[in-house]
Amino acid sequence: MSGGNHGDEPTRLWGARFRTPPDPALMALSRSPASHWRLIPYDIISSMAHARELERAGLLTATERGDICAMLQAILDDFTAGRIAPTEADEDIHTFVERVMTERLGPLGGKLRAGRSRNDQSANDLRLYLRHQSRRLVRGMLALQAVLIGQAEANIATIAPGFTHLQPAQPVLFAHQLLAHGQAFSRDIARLQDWDSRFSRSPLGAAALAGSAIAMHPELAAAELGYAAPTENSIDAVGNRDHVAEFLFALAMHGVHLSRLSEEIVLWSSRQFRWIALDDGFATGSSIMPQKKNADIAEITRGRSARLIGDLATMLVALKGLPLAYNRDLIEDKAAAFDAIDALTVVQPAITGLIRSMTVNVATLHRQSTEGFTLATEVADWLSRRGVPFAQAHEITGAVVRLCEERGIELEQLSAADLALVDPRLDISIKAALTPEAAVAARQGYGGTAPARVREQLGRLQQLCATQSDWCDTYRGPMPGA
Structure with missing residues (x-):
């Protein structure tokens, strides 16, 4: 059954050569989970680009293409508003879109499938989603950068003990310590920018694996969807998930950097250190010990970094040993990517609020800056x-x-x-x-902790953040709901 519904039978995009319907156990395993629904807007937007490609190929008239695109927009609007959603009978989002199309447009809805495959569709949908999400996550990173920079500006004269091996080592400006984390986050952003540049290639037109005999101008659809170009090799387009693995690495590295900052927050806020005081709105207490004030945000962030590393490991292991081109093992790409994105989505505003609202105990830091013979x-x-x-x-x-x-x-x-x-x-x-003042002032070399050098570093980081924010603003790909 490669077309629409036949009687009361569910829409399926495959099965014409099968004599019996799929077993429920097969469908339970094969059916996409509800988390995949987030890709429906990208699938619909890509389908509009494909409809224009079918018009260029002569398979659709201008009127048919207009009717199909109008209906796709209506489906997107209805889905976004919650008026329609995939059912248990829909194997995946592609089945859902085609089912609704054929229900509303009849045979015309079934024309849209020509010249493409779920293989290039799913690769494209996820790639568009990740390109969109990379901008959203970078904005979260930049929000964190902004509060780190704000705390650094407020503590440009605050002297603190610097540590190696978690032992007092030398006095540093507390602003220098905060900006060290800012430098790590700036590299996290740069990795996502570099990732995006490398994978700004559209898989559409690759079809199942050999390319399409109908969609002959994938470069036009690629430009329409904000890509720099189509992919070079149709087999690679549907069979690789390097872009997912590398995206997950960038997020895992960011998670590691968040975890290191979180570990320091746990230490700084402890009664033993007393470097900072946490705002009540960004701390928790104990159910049995009334005096406790816990840095739970930092601890949860530290724990979530383990999930990000696990998501990367999941993707790498799923890819290892896979023959080209497409294999269903690749469906693990979505679970890993969604989990990492969802984890960071709740972590970013919480850790940002914690840093923004914390109070630095300047006198305590200054007193401790020379303890342990740091001079x-x-x-x-x-x-x-x-x-x-x-x-x-x-x-x-x-x-x-x-x-x-x-x-x-x-x-x-x-x-x-x-x-x-x-x-x-x-x-x-x-x-x-x-004196601690003389010690920090003596470190006058580029990148050192002398106040003048730290002010220069702060200014350069602010300029870099502005450039990275511009990168988010200039994206021309689809950003549903943005």
């Missing part, structure tokens, strides 16, 4: 600038720290006698270098 490197650098080989300077500094530990004092509390006791080349003038 020790300043001693070694001071000696090096006076001609002492750094290997010796390192040893001398170690002896200074050891003396401080024995006395129970900090580096800045050393007296001239203490310094001379360790090494005669140390004198009291070193004390000018033993």
Whole structure:
């Protein structure tokens, strides 16, 4: 039954050579889940482009094409408004659209299938959806960037302890620490931009695998749908899902970066750190311990990153060992992509609100910025600038720290006698270098934590964010509901 309904039998896009109908167990496995309905607008918009291709091929008159496109728009409007939806009898979204078309237009509705296959349709629908969603997700990333930049601007003079191995290392500006996360997010956006450029190729016209003998100008449909060009190889067009795997990698990498930021938020908001205070609207409590204020948003975000990594692994494993061209294994592309997108959709506004509303405890950060002998490197650098080989300077500094530990004092509390006791080349003038302000100011190189350099970094990141926002605005592909 390759046409429309025959009596009360459901519409199917295949089965003409079969003697018996499919078993219910087969259909239960084969039927698309409700999550696939989100692709219906893209399928309908693509069908309009295909109708114009059929008119160019002479299979539709201008009037027929107009009637089909008008009906497709009506179906889209009815679906969007909730007046119609796929039924249990509809195997997938393509079956749903053709069923409604033939119910409303009769045999004319069945003409639309000429020259294409569900193979190129499904590849195209998902690709359009991902290109649309990439812009929406980037806007979410840019919203997070904006609040990170806002907190960095507010803390351009706030000094904090920097860590390596989760041990106090050197003083840094807290703005520098926040912008380190901003740099990671800017790369996440750039990956999606690069991904989009590489996969701005339309699969329409590939049909089942060999190309279409009817749709002879896929470059026109590609341009209409916002692509740069059609795909180069029809087999590759329907048999590859590199674009899904790479999209999932970009999201998984973003999830990892969100998780690292979330881990720091959990630490910063703890009673042990007390670097930040969470707004009540973006924290939760305990059902048994009334005093608790938990960074649940950060913890859930950290956990969701595991799902994003799992979605990427699912897609890669599904692709491994598949022969060309199309195989039904590829249906896993949608489940993995939808899950990753849905996870980020709820994470992004929550983590953005948390960062925007948190209060930074400036005095606490400043006090802790020198704890754990974070100014020790300043001693070694001071000696090096006076001609002492750094290997010796390192040893001398170690002896200074050891003396401080024995006395129970900090580096800045050393007296001239203490310094001379360790090494005669140390004198009291070193004390000018033993402040957190002097330590951060000394890091004047490009990308360093000196206030002037951090202000420059902040400005460059703001400019980059503006450019990345423009990328979202210039997209010309379909964005249903946007």
